[in-house]
Amino acid sequence: MSANAATPAYPTHDPSDPVFRAHEGGKLGVHATSPLRDRADLALLYTPGVADVCRAIALEPALAARYTSRRNTVAVVSDGTAVLGLGDIGPLAAMPVMEGKAVLFKHFGGVDAVPVCMETGTVEELVDAIARIAPTYGGINLEDISAPRCFEIERRLQERLDIPVFHDDQHGTAIVVLAGLINAAKVVDRSLESLRVVVAGAGAAGVAVTKLLARAGVADLVVCDSRGIIAPSRADLADHKRRLAATTNPRGLTGGLGDALVDADVYIGLSGGTVPEAEIARMAPDCIIFALANPDPEVHPELAARYAAVVATGRSDFPNQINNVLAFPGIFRGVLDSGAPQVTEQMKLAAARAIASLVPEPTAGEIVPSVFDDRVCDTVAAAVSPLA
Numbered sequence: 001m002s003a004n005a006a007t008p009a010y011p012t013h014d015p016s017d018p019v020f021r022a023h024e025g026g027k028l029g030v031h032a033t034s035p036l037r038d039r040a041d042l043a044l045l046y047t048p049g050v051a052d053v054c055r056a057i058a059l060e061p062a063l064a065a066r067y068t069s070r071r072n073t074v075a076v077v078s079d080g081t082a083v084l085g086l087g088d089i090g091p092l093a094a095m096p097v098m099e100g101k102a103v104l105f106k107h108f109g110g111v112d113a114v115p116v117c118m119e120t121g122t123v124e125e126l127v128d129a130i131a132r133i134a135p136t137y138g139g140i141n142l143e144d145i146s147a148p149r150c151f152e153i154e155r156r157l158q159e160r161l162d163i164p165v166f167h168d169d170q171h172g173t174a175i176v177v178l179a180g181l182i183n184a185a186k187v188v189d190r191s192l193e194s195l196r197v198v199v200a201g202a203g204a205a206g207v208a209v210t211k212l213l214a215r216a217g218v219a220d221l222v223v224c225d226s227r228g229i230i231a232p233s234r235a236d237l238a239d240h241k242r243r244l245a246a247t248t249n250p251r252g253l254t255g256g257l258g259d260a261l262v263d264a265d266v267y268i269g270l271s272g273g274t275v276p277e278a279e280i281a282r283m284a285p286d287c288i289i290f291a292l293a294n295p296d297p298e299v300h301p302e303l304a305a306r307y308a309a310v311v312a313t314g315r316s317d318f319p320n321q322i323n324n325v326l327a328f329p330g331i332f333r334g335v336l337d338s339g340a341p342q343v344t345e346q347m348k349l350a351a352a353r354a355i356a357s358l359v360p361e362p363t364a365g366e367i368v369p370s371v372f373d374d375r376v377c378d379t380v381a382a383a384v385s386p387l388a
Helices: 018-023 039-045 049-059 061-067 090-109 123-136 149-160 168-187 204-215 239-247 328-338 345-357 375-387
Strands: 073-078 112-117 139-142 165-167 196-200 220-225 266-269 287-291 308-313
Touching: 039 049, 049 061, 073 090, 073 123, 090 112, 090 328, 090 375, 123 149, 139 149, 139 168, 139 328, 149 165, 149 168, 149 204, 165 168, 165 328, 168 204, 168 266, 168 287, 168 308, 168 328, 168 345, 196 204, 204 220, 204 239, 204 345, 328 345, 328 375, 345 375
Parallel strands: 073 112, 073 139, 139 165, 196 220, 196 266, 266 287, 287 308
Antiparallel strands: none
Protein backbone atom coordinates (compact mmCIF):
# COMPACT_ATOMS: atom_id res chain seq x y z
CA MET A 1 0.00 0.00 0.00
CA SER A 2 1.20 3.52 -0.74
CA ALA A 3 2.55 5.61 2.08
CA ASN A 4 -0.44 7.98 1.92
CA ALA A 5 -3.07 5.26 1.65
CA ALA A 6 -6.45 6.20 3.05
CA THR A 7 -7.96 4.45 6.04
CA PRO A 8 -10.72 2.07 4.90
CA ALA A 9 -14.29 3.10 5.60
CA TYR A 10 -14.74 0.00 7.75
CA PRO A 11 -12.15 -1.73 9.95
CA THR A 12 -13.30 -5.33 9.38
CA HIS A 13 -15.24 -7.32 6.82
CA ASP A 14 -18.02 -9.87 6.95
CA PRO A 15 -17.17 -12.98 4.88
CA SER A 16 -20.85 -13.93 4.76
CA ASP A 17 -21.83 -10.64 3.10
CA PRO A 18 -22.90 -11.29 -0.54
CA VAL A 19 -20.45 -8.65 -1.76
CA PHE A 20 -17.46 -10.39 -0.18
CA ARG A 21 -18.71 -13.82 -1.22
CA ALA A 22 -18.91 -12.65 -4.85
CA HIS A 23 -15.27 -11.50 -4.69
CA GLU A 24 -13.87 -14.58 -2.94
CA GLY A 25 -10.90 -15.87 -4.90
CA GLY A 26 -11.03 -12.88 -7.23
CA LYS A 27 -13.15 -12.36 -10.31
CA LEU A 28 -10.69 -13.56 -12.96
CA GLY A 29 -9.01 -16.75 -14.13
CA VAL A 30 -6.94 -18.01 -17.05
CA HIS A 31 -8.14 -20.34 -19.78
CA ALA A 32 -6.31 -21.88 -22.70
CA THR A 33 -7.60 -21.25 -26.22
CA SER A 34 -5.97 -24.40 -27.64
CA PRO A 35 -6.51 -27.92 -26.26
CA LEU A 36 -3.63 -29.83 -24.69
CA ARG A 37 -4.66 -33.47 -25.09
CA ASP A 38 -1.55 -35.45 -25.89
CA ARG A 39 2.14 -35.33 -26.80
CA ALA A 40 1.35 -34.09 -30.30
CA ASP A 41 -0.47 -31.06 -28.88
CA LEU A 42 2.39 -30.46 -26.46
CA ALA A 43 4.88 -30.46 -29.32
CA LEU A 44 2.77 -27.90 -31.21
CA LEU A 45 1.91 -25.57 -28.36
CA TYR A 46 5.22 -25.70 -26.55
CA THR A 47 8.58 -27.14 -27.47
CA PRO A 48 9.68 -27.75 -30.18
CA GLY A 49 6.87 -26.13 -32.23
CA VAL A 50 6.86 -22.85 -30.35
CA ALA A 51 10.45 -22.19 -31.44
CA ASP A 52 9.39 -21.73 -35.07
CA VAL A 53 6.90 -19.06 -34.07
CA CYS A 54 9.46 -17.32 -31.84
CA ARG A 55 11.98 -17.19 -34.70
CA ALA A 56 9.38 -15.79 -37.08
CA ILE A 57 8.40 -13.04 -34.65
CA ALA A 58 12.05 -12.21 -33.96
CA LEU A 59 12.50 -11.59 -37.69
CA GLU A 60 9.13 -9.86 -38.16
CA PRO A 61 7.79 -8.40 -34.87
CA ALA A 62 4.42 -7.49 -36.42
CA LEU A 63 3.61 -11.23 -36.49
CA ALA A 64 3.10 -11.09 -32.71
CA ALA A 65 -0.32 -9.58 -33.39
CA ARG A 66 -1.28 -12.72 -35.29
CA TYR A 67 0.42 -15.51 -33.37
CA THR A 68 0.14 -14.38 -29.73
CA SER A 69 -2.62 -13.22 -27.41
CA ARG A 70 -1.24 -9.68 -27.62
CA ARG A 71 -3.73 -8.70 -30.33
CA ASN A 72 -6.66 -9.02 -27.92
CA THR A 73 -5.08 -8.26 -24.55
CA VAL A 74 -5.17 -4.97 -22.65
CA ALA A 75 -3.36 -4.05 -19.43
CA VAL A 76 -5.55 -2.27 -16.89
CA VAL A 77 -2.88 -0.29 -15.07
CA SER A 78 -3.31 1.54 -11.77
CA ASP A 79 -1.21 2.71 -8.84
CA GLY A 80 -4.29 3.00 -6.64
CA THR A 81 -3.94 6.73 -6.02
CA ALA A 82 -7.43 7.82 -7.12
CA VAL A 83 -9.76 4.83 -6.81
CA LEU A 84 -13.46 5.54 -7.39
CA GLY A 85 -14.58 7.76 -4.52
CA LEU A 86 -12.08 6.15 -2.14
CA GLY A 87 -9.00 8.19 -3.00
CA ASP A 88 -5.44 6.96 -2.46
CA ILE A 89 -5.95 3.44 -1.13
CA GLY A 90 -2.92 1.83 -2.77
CA PRO A 91 -2.45 -0.92 -5.36
CA LEU A 92 -3.64 -3.89 -3.30
CA ALA A 93 -6.93 -2.24 -2.40
CA ALA A 94 -7.31 -1.17 -6.04
CA MET A 95 -7.19 -4.76 -7.29
CA PRO A 96 -10.94 -5.50 -6.91
CA VAL A 97 -11.72 -2.48 -9.08
CA MET A 98 -9.21 -3.46 -11.76
CA GLU A 99 -10.47 -7.03 -11.76
CA GLY A 100 -13.98 -5.68 -12.16
CA LYS A 101 -12.82 -3.54 -15.07
CA ALA A 102 -11.34 -6.63 -16.68
CA VAL A 103 -14.67 -8.45 -16.32
CA LEU A 104 -16.42 -5.55 -18.07
CA PHE A 105 -13.86 -5.60 -20.89
CA LYS A 106 -14.50 -9.30 -21.47
CA HIS A 107 -18.26 -9.28 -21.07
CA PHE A 108 -19.03 -6.22 -23.17
CA GLY A 109 -16.15 -6.18 -25.65
CA GLY A 110 -14.67 -9.66 -25.82
CA VAL A 111 -11.32 -8.12 -24.82
CA ASP A 112 -8.96 -10.00 -22.49
CA ALA A 113 -7.87 -7.50 -19.85
CA VAL A 114 -5.26 -8.06 -17.16
CA PRO A 115 -5.07 -6.01 -13.95
CA VAL A 116 -1.61 -4.53 -13.41
CA CYS A 117 -1.53 -2.81 -10.03
CA MET A 118 1.85 -1.33 -9.19
CA GLU A 119 3.43 0.71 -6.45
CA THR A 120 3.14 4.39 -7.09
CA GLY A 121 6.15 6.56 -7.85
CA THR A 122 7.21 9.55 -9.86
CA VAL A 123 5.84 10.18 -13.32
CA GLU A 124 9.13 9.00 -14.79
CA GLU A 125 9.12 5.79 -12.77
CA LEU A 126 5.57 4.88 -13.71
CA VAL A 127 6.04 5.69 -17.38
CA ASP A 128 9.18 3.58 -17.51
CA ALA A 129 7.58 0.66 -15.68
CA ILE A 130 4.50 0.65 -17.91
CA ALA A 131 6.55 1.01 -21.08
CA ARG A 132 8.72 -1.95 -20.09
CA ILE A 133 5.73 -4.31 -19.78
CA ALA A 134 3.99 -2.98 -22.90
CA PRO A 135 5.28 -5.69 -25.32
CA THR A 136 2.86 -8.14 -23.69
CA TYR A 137 -0.21 -6.07 -24.55
CA GLY A 138 -2.10 -4.67 -27.50
CA GLY A 139 -3.28 -1.66 -25.50
CA ILE A 140 -2.90 0.11 -22.17
CA ASN A 141 -5.92 1.26 -20.16
CA LEU A 142 -4.80 3.64 -17.42
CA GLU A 143 -7.14 3.63 -14.45
CA ASP A 144 -7.53 5.48 -11.16
CA ILE A 145 -4.24 7.40 -11.28
CA SER A 146 -4.36 10.76 -9.55
CA ALA A 147 -4.37 14.11 -11.34
CA PRO A 148 -2.43 15.99 -12.49
CA ARG A 149 0.11 13.15 -12.80
CA CYS A 150 -2.26 11.18 -15.01
CA PHE A 151 -2.07 13.77 -17.80
CA GLU A 152 1.70 13.61 -18.09
CA ILE A 153 1.83 9.81 -17.71
CA GLU A 154 -0.64 9.33 -20.54
CA ARG A 155 1.08 11.86 -22.80
CA ARG A 156 4.52 10.36 -22.34
CA LEU A 157 3.30 6.82 -22.89
CA GLN A 158 1.49 7.85 -26.07
CA GLU A 159 4.74 9.34 -27.35
CA ARG A 160 6.81 6.31 -26.36
CA LEU A 161 4.58 3.37 -27.35
CA ASP A 162 3.12 2.19 -30.65
CA ILE A 163 -0.06 0.82 -29.07
CA PRO A 164 -3.18 2.67 -27.85
CA VAL A 165 -2.89 4.26 -24.41
CA PHE A 166 -6.25 5.37 -23.00
CA HIS A 167 -6.94 6.88 -19.59
CA ASP A 168 -10.54 5.87 -19.07
CA ASP A 169 -11.18 8.20 -16.14
CA GLN A 170 -10.53 11.03 -18.57
CA HIS A 171 -11.70 9.99 -21.97
CA GLY A 172 -14.29 7.30 -21.26
CA THR A 173 -16.12 9.76 -19.04
CA ALA A 174 -15.83 12.55 -21.60
CA ILE A 175 -17.17 10.38 -24.43
CA VAL A 176 -20.27 9.28 -22.53
CA VAL A 177 -20.91 12.79 -21.17
CA LEU A 178 -20.82 14.16 -24.71
CA ALA A 179 -23.14 11.38 -25.94
CA GLY A 180 -25.61 12.21 -23.20
CA LEU A 181 -25.39 15.94 -23.80
CA ILE A 182 -25.96 15.52 -27.55
CA ASN A 183 -29.29 13.86 -26.79
CA ALA A 184 -30.18 16.03 -23.80
CA ALA A 185 -29.82 19.06 -26.07
CA LYS A 186 -32.30 17.47 -28.46
CA VAL A 187 -34.78 17.00 -25.63
CA VAL A 188 -34.71 20.73 -24.81
CA ASP A 189 -34.54 21.67 -28.51
CA ARG A 190 -31.14 23.33 -28.31
CA SER A 191 -27.92 23.05 -30.26
CA LEU A 192 -24.66 22.17 -28.52
CA GLU A 193 -23.17 25.40 -29.80
CA SER A 194 -25.81 27.50 -28.02
CA LEU A 195 -25.41 25.99 -24.56
CA ARG A 196 -23.82 27.66 -21.56
CA VAL A 197 -22.05 24.79 -19.79
CA VAL A 198 -20.56 24.72 -16.30
CA VAL A 199 -18.14 21.90 -15.46
CA ALA A 200 -17.55 21.45 -11.73
CA GLY A 201 -14.23 19.72 -11.23
CA ALA A 202 -10.83 20.24 -12.83
CA GLY A 203 -9.35 16.81 -12.27
CA ALA A 204 -8.89 14.07 -14.84
CA ALA A 205 -12.54 13.81 -15.85
CA GLY A 206 -13.25 17.54 -15.71
CA VAL A 207 -10.34 18.43 -17.97
CA ALA A 208 -11.18 15.74 -20.53
CA VAL A 209 -14.90 16.55 -20.57
CA THR A 210 -14.15 20.23 -21.10
CA LYS A 211 -11.78 19.55 -23.97
CA LEU A 212 -14.08 17.11 -25.74
CA LEU A 213 -17.13 19.36 -25.40
CA ALA A 214 -15.11 22.22 -26.90
CA ARG A 215 -14.11 20.03 -29.84
CA ALA A 216 -17.76 19.10 -30.31
CA GLY A 217 -18.70 22.77 -30.68
CA VAL A 218 -19.63 23.98 -27.18
CA ALA A 219 -18.31 27.54 -27.07
CA ASP A 220 -19.40 28.81 -23.64
CA LEU A 221 -17.62 26.57 -21.12
CA VAL A 222 -16.89 27.61 -17.54
CA VAL A 223 -14.85 25.30 -15.30
CA CYS A 224 -14.89 25.48 -11.51
CA ASP A 225 -12.66 23.87 -8.92
CA SER A 226 -12.99 23.87 -5.14
CA ARG A 227 -11.95 27.54 -5.04
CA GLY A 228 -14.34 28.78 -7.69
CA ILE A 229 -14.29 29.74 -11.33
CA ILE A 230 -11.04 29.02 -13.15
CA ALA A 231 -9.94 32.31 -14.71
CA PRO A 232 -6.63 33.87 -15.78
CA SER A 233 -6.84 36.32 -12.89
CA ARG A 234 -6.27 33.55 -10.35
CA ALA A 235 -2.69 33.17 -9.12
CA ASP A 236 -3.16 29.74 -7.53
CA LEU A 237 -3.60 27.67 -10.68
CA ALA A 238 -1.61 24.54 -11.50
CA ASP A 239 -0.35 24.15 -15.06
CA HIS A 240 -3.34 22.15 -16.33
CA LYS A 241 -5.72 24.69 -14.81
CA ARG A 242 -3.84 27.59 -16.37
CA ARG A 243 -4.37 25.93 -19.73
CA LEU A 244 -8.08 25.64 -18.97
CA ALA A 245 -8.21 29.29 -17.96
CA ALA A 246 -6.74 30.28 -21.32
CA THR A 247 -9.31 28.34 -23.35
CA THR A 248 -12.57 28.59 -21.36
CA ASN A 249 -14.79 31.17 -19.61
CA PRO A 250 -15.35 33.42 -22.65
CA ARG A 251 -17.53 35.85 -20.65
CA GLY A 252 -14.78 36.43 -18.09
CA LEU A 253 -16.77 35.30 -15.06
CA THR A 254 -15.27 35.33 -11.57
CA GLY A 255 -16.46 34.09 -8.20
CA GLY A 256 -17.75 30.76 -7.02
CA LEU A 257 -19.77 27.94 -8.53
CA GLY A 258 -23.00 29.76 -7.72
CA ASP A 259 -21.86 32.71 -9.83
CA ALA A 260 -21.05 30.39 -12.73
CA LEU A 261 -24.50 28.78 -12.53
CA VAL A 262 -26.43 32.03 -13.07
CA ASP A 263 -28.40 31.46 -16.30
CA ALA A 264 -26.33 28.36 -17.10
CA ASP A 265 -28.00 25.78 -19.35
CA VAL A 266 -25.92 22.81 -18.23
CA TYR A 267 -24.27 21.72 -15.00
CA ILE A 268 -21.83 18.78 -15.18
CA GLY A 269 -20.69 17.65 -11.75
CA LEU A 270 -17.40 15.76 -11.63
CA SER A 271 -16.15 16.82 -8.24
CA GLY A 272 -18.27 15.45 -5.42
CA GLY A 273 -19.67 17.57 -2.61
CA THR A 274 -23.14 19.08 -2.57
CA VAL A 275 -24.49 22.00 -4.58
CA PRO A 276 -27.01 24.05 -2.58
CA GLU A 277 -30.52 24.23 -3.99
CA ALA A 278 -30.33 28.03 -4.06
CA GLU A 279 -27.47 27.82 -6.56
CA ILE A 280 -29.25 25.28 -8.78
CA ALA A 281 -32.30 27.57 -8.75
CA ARG A 282 -30.19 30.24 -10.49
CA MET A 283 -29.81 28.14 -13.63
CA ALA A 284 -31.74 28.88 -16.83
CA PRO A 285 -35.21 27.39 -17.41
CA ASP A 286 -35.25 23.89 -18.95
CA CYS A 287 -31.67 23.34 -17.85
CA ILE A 288 -29.71 20.09 -17.91
CA ILE A 289 -28.05 18.62 -14.81
CA PHE A 290 -25.48 15.83 -14.95
CA ALA A 291 -24.58 15.15 -11.29
CA LEU A 292 -22.05 12.36 -11.73
CA ALA A 293 -20.33 11.88 -8.35
CA ASN A 294 -20.65 8.36 -6.95
CA PRO A 295 -22.21 7.17 -4.78
CA ASP A 296 -23.65 10.55 -3.80
CA PRO A 297 -24.51 12.90 -6.70
CA GLU A 298 -23.68 16.56 -6.19
CA VAL A 299 -27.38 17.30 -6.73
CA HIS A 300 -29.87 14.62 -5.70
CA PRO A 301 -31.96 13.63 -8.73
CA GLU A 302 -35.23 14.47 -7.00
CA LEU A 303 -33.99 17.97 -6.24
CA ALA A 304 -32.47 18.36 -9.71
CA ALA A 305 -35.79 17.41 -11.31
CA ARG A 306 -37.47 20.45 -9.72
CA TYR A 307 -35.38 22.72 -11.91
CA ALA A 308 -33.98 20.67 -14.80
CA ALA A 309 -35.64 19.26 -17.90
CA VAL A 310 -33.05 16.46 -18.08
CA VAL A 311 -31.20 14.87 -15.17
CA ALA A 312 -28.41 12.29 -15.34
CA THR A 313 -26.23 10.65 -12.69
CA GLY A 314 -23.47 8.08 -12.49
CA ARG A 315 -25.71 5.65 -10.62
CA SER A 316 -27.50 2.62 -12.00
CA ASP A 317 -30.61 3.09 -9.86
CA PHE A 318 -31.69 6.33 -11.56
CA PRO A 319 -32.47 7.03 -15.23
CA ASN A 320 -29.74 8.23 -17.59
CA GLN A 321 -26.68 6.59 -16.08
CA ILE A 322 -23.51 8.13 -17.51
CA ASN A 323 -21.35 5.02 -17.37
CA ASN A 324 -17.92 4.58 -18.96
CA VAL A 325 -18.78 1.00 -19.90
CA LEU A 326 -20.74 2.49 -22.81
CA ALA A 327 -17.41 3.64 -24.27
CA PHE A 328 -14.24 1.76 -23.37
CA PRO A 329 -15.12 -1.79 -24.52
CA GLY A 330 -16.09 -0.55 -27.98
CA ILE A 331 -13.15 1.86 -28.17
CA PHE A 332 -10.65 -0.93 -27.50
CA ARG A 333 -12.52 -3.42 -29.66
CA GLY A 334 -12.24 -0.96 -32.53
CA VAL A 335 -8.57 -0.05 -32.10
CA LEU A 336 -7.45 -3.62 -31.50
CA ASP A 337 -9.30 -4.94 -34.55
CA SER A 338 -8.04 -2.15 -36.79
CA GLY A 339 -4.48 -2.13 -35.47
CA ALA A 340 -4.68 1.57 -34.62
CA PRO A 341 -1.58 2.81 -32.77
CA GLN A 342 -3.54 5.36 -30.73
CA VAL A 343 -6.99 6.60 -29.78
CA THR A 344 -7.41 9.90 -31.62
CA GLU A 345 -9.62 12.88 -30.86
CA GLN A 346 -11.65 12.06 -33.97
CA MET A 347 -12.26 8.57 -32.57
CA LYS A 348 -13.54 10.01 -29.29
CA LEU A 349 -15.99 12.28 -31.09
CA ALA A 350 -17.11 9.43 -33.34
CA ALA A 351 -17.63 7.15 -30.35
CA ALA A 352 -19.77 9.75 -28.57
CA ARG A 353 -21.92 10.31 -31.64
CA ALA A 354 -22.27 6.56 -32.14
CA ILE A 355 -23.50 6.07 -28.57
CA ALA A 356 -25.95 8.95 -28.94
CA SER A 357 -27.26 7.49 -32.21
CA LEU A 358 -28.54 4.41 -30.40
CA VAL A 359 -31.26 6.60 -28.85
CA PRO A 360 -32.73 8.13 -32.02
CA GLU A 361 -35.66 9.75 -30.20
CA PRO A 362 -34.29 10.80 -26.80
CA THR A 363 -36.57 11.72 -23.94
CA ALA A 364 -36.00 13.23 -20.53
CA GLY A 365 -35.80 9.70 -19.14
CA GLU A 366 -33.59 8.22 -21.87
CA ILE A 367 -30.65 10.08 -23.33
CA VAL A 368 -28.16 7.20 -23.47
CA PRO A 369 -28.63 3.50 -24.19
CA SER A 370 -28.54 0.88 -21.46
CA VAL A 371 -25.13 -0.57 -20.68
CA PHE A 372 -26.74 -3.94 -21.46
CA ASP A 373 -27.78 -2.89 -24.95
CA ASP A 374 -25.99 -5.47 -27.12
CA ARG A 375 -25.56 -2.94 -29.93
CA VAL A 376 -23.31 -0.55 -28.03
CA CYS A 377 -19.89 -2.18 -28.32
CA ASP A 378 -20.24 -3.10 -31.99
CA THR A 379 -21.59 0.35 -32.86
CA VAL A 380 -18.74 2.14 -31.12
CA ALA A 381 -16.13 -0.21 -32.62
CA ALA A 382 -17.58 0.32 -36.09
CA ALA A 383 -17.35 4.09 -35.65
CA VAL A 384 -13.77 3.96 -34.38
CA SER A 385 -12.16 1.38 -36.69
CA PRO A 386 -12.31 3.35 -39.97
CA LEU A 387 -10.43 6.22 -38.30
CA ALA A 388 -7.34 4.11 -37.55
